[in-house]
Amino acid sequence: MRNSSLFFLWLTLDVMILSVLLLHAVLTTHAQQTDLADKASLVKRLQLTDLCLFTEARYTRHLSQADLNTAFQDHPLSLEHFPSGSFTQPTLHSDSP
Amino acid sequence: MNVWIEKQRYLIDFTISSLLRRKVKNIGLLCLYTLIVFILASTMFFTYSIKKEAAFILQGSPEIVVQKIIAGRHDLFPVDYLQEIKAIRGVANVESRLWGYYYDSLVGANYTLLVPPNQTEAQQTGRTTSVEIDSSDPHALEATKPLFEYDGTPLEAGTLIIGNGVARMRNIGKGDFMPFMAFDGQIMNLKIVNTLSSSSELVSSDLMLMHADDFRKLFGIDNKFVTDAIVTVKNPSEVVMVATKIKKRLHTARPIIRDEILRTYESIFNWRGGMMIVIFSAAVLAFVIFAWDKASGLSADERQEIGILKAVGWETSDVIQMKFWEGAIVSLSAFFNGVILAYIHVFFTGSAVFEPALKGWSALYPNFKLTPFVNAEQLTTLFFLTVVPYTVATIVPIWRAATIDPDSAMRHTGG
Known part of the structure; x- marks a missing residue:
């Protein structure tokens, strides 16, 4: 088989795999709507404010509820619990008073 | 039209044979390029999905x-x-x-x-x-x-x-x-x-x-x-x-x-964050090295190859087209491989590569499966960030080399 034919075959295979994955994304997103609604419902019923992503410190566990001055609270070398602390930033433009 | 297609196919045949002659170098290049696309795509898929999920869940x-x-x-x-x-x-x-x-x-x-x-x-x-x-x-x-x-x-x-x-x-x-x-x-x-x-x-x-x-x-x-x-x-x-x-x-x-709560999660994993800037700057640096390597000049072998091709009757446009295909073959392969691997990594393995960084110092870390929010805009952005710069960086120095006299191209390399 010619090299160009092999290349286009390879490219077609890649495109097909990517299409299948994109189809998977669409179907999964659709199928997980109930799960998402359940999570949203749990948040509403328990009056939660944050995602449970980083549990090592209170200002990384509840990012939106943290004090506005939290640098180096635990000890000077904690560096805001790097890397968790470096994934986020303060809300800069606040509408609230 | 058929003649044009056939010509392009011959050019691709030749380009692939040329790439396979420098097998180790080009496979290494493809692997590294795939890795860069993989990291960028994984970061993009993960951050977009988690932001979208946070926005949906925290509405309540x-x-x-x-x-x-x-x-x-x-x-x-x-x-x-x-x-x-x-x-x-x-x-x-x-x-x-x-x-x-x-x-x-x-x-x-x-x-x-x-x-x-x-x-x-x-x-x-x-x-x-x-x-x-x-x-x-x-x-x-x-x-x-x-x-x-x-x-x-x-x-x-x-x-x-x-x-x-x-x-x-x-x-x-x-x-x-x-x-x-x-x-x-x-x-x-x-x-x-x-x-x-x-x-x-x-x-x-x-x-x-x-x-x-x-x-x-x-x-x-x-x-x-x-x-x-x-x-x-x-x-x-x-x-x-x-x-x-x-x-x-x-x-x-x-x-x-x-709104403040939602904004907090809109800005999470923002590219300005410490870890994110490390990921992005590493990817950008790798791209700069690629582009520099390509733009700063051709290897002696490549110059000799161009000289010989021109001596046997190839037009400047043919050489440029051949090099375009070289860039396209490498970058398209890297793009598709990188994106497919990134999707599997983020949505099937639970972002296993990112996990140590995400866990941080936590003793307790949630096991969660992200909803795959992927859209055409993300893929287009990734395509223009990766495939286009590399292909352009491949063509520019070739245009310079392809316009010089074949005799001097061969002489300069000792051919």
């Missing part, structure tokens, strides 16, 4: 949370404040919340202890008004259902409902007892009556739901205080106005509105 978070701040730190909220807030025009409902953290020295993990909203004493003592159900709110009906049921009775004193992350880490479950050391040194054993579902770990992994009496006994919090307050506003467009009024009436209060 409280409209206004009111904290009390003393000396710049969060302080306990006096129950008397609830009446003052309730008196503000535009406020529909005020509820108190009891929640806090408990450090488990046995496993080195922090738990979030929370009293479910319908269990706080403030509500029991009639300090809050009833919730006005908005018929347009899809979650309103669900909110009226009992929160958790076990043997037909609600959560009572001495019992506990734990998040799935806690159950997994401590290897405990329904029917077991969980010991806590209270503020006065006494040990409290609470019976686990239920576990929150594993599908909700993204919001509930470290949660422990307990009765208000147990919570107060554990931390020694007086009945006159709660952790903070939740305010519901009659007209959603007046949220900022009500927050301003709360701040004016209670000078030590810090109102946090829902």
Whole structure:
């Protein structure tokens, strides 16, 4: 088989795999709507404010509820619990008073 | 048209043979290029999905949370404040919340202890008004259902409902007892009556739901205080106005509105963050090295090849087309491989490569499966960030080399 034919075959295979994955994304997103609604419902019923992503410190566990001055609270070398602390930033433009 | 297609096919045949002649170098290049696309695509898929999921889930978070701040730190909220807030025009409902953290020295993990909203004493003592159900709110009906049921009775004193992350880490479950050391040194054993579902770990992994009496006994919090307050506003467009009024009436209060919560998660994993800038700058640097390598000149072999091709009758445009195909073959292969691997990595393996960084110092980390929110815009952005620069960087130096005389091209390389 010619090299160009092999290349286009390879490219077609890649495109097909990517299409299948994109189809998977669409179907999964659709199928997980109930799960998402359940999570949203749990948040509403328990009056939660944050995602449970980083549990090592209170200002990384509840990012939106943290004090506005939290640098180096635990000890000077904690560096805001790097890397968790470096994934986020303060809300800069606040509408609230 | 057929002639043109056939010509391009011959050029591709030749290009692939040429690439295979320098097999080790080009396979290495392809692997590195795929790795860069993989890292960029994984970061893009992960951050977009988590932001989108956060925006959807946290739509149900409280409209206004009111904290009390003393000396710049969060302080306990006096129950008397609830009446003052309730008196503000535009406020529909005020509820108190009891929640806090408990450090488990046995496993080195922090738990979030929370009293479910319908269990706080403030509500029991009639300090809050009833919730006005908005018929347009899809979650309103669900909110009226009992929160958790076990043997037909609600959560009572001495019992506990734990998040799935806690159950997994401590290897405990329904029917077991969980010991806590209270503020006065006494040990409290609470019976686990239920576990929150594993599908909700993204919001509930470290949660422990307990009765208000147990919570107060554990931390020694007086009945006159709660952790903070939740305010519901009659007209959603007046949220900022009500927050301003709360701040004016209670000078030590810090109102946090829902928009701020949502904005916090919009800015999470922003490219300006420390770790993200490391990832992106590494990828950009690698691309600069690629481009520099390509643009700074051709190898002796490549110059000789171009000289010979021109000597046997190839036009400058043919050489440029051949090199275009070379760039396209390498970058398209890297793009597709990188994107496919990134998708599998983020949505099938739970971002295994990012996991150590995401876990950070946490002893307790949620196991969650992200909803694959992927759109054409992301793929297009990635395509223009990776394929186009590389292909252009391949063509530019070739155009310079292809326009010079074949004789001198061969002589300069000793050919």
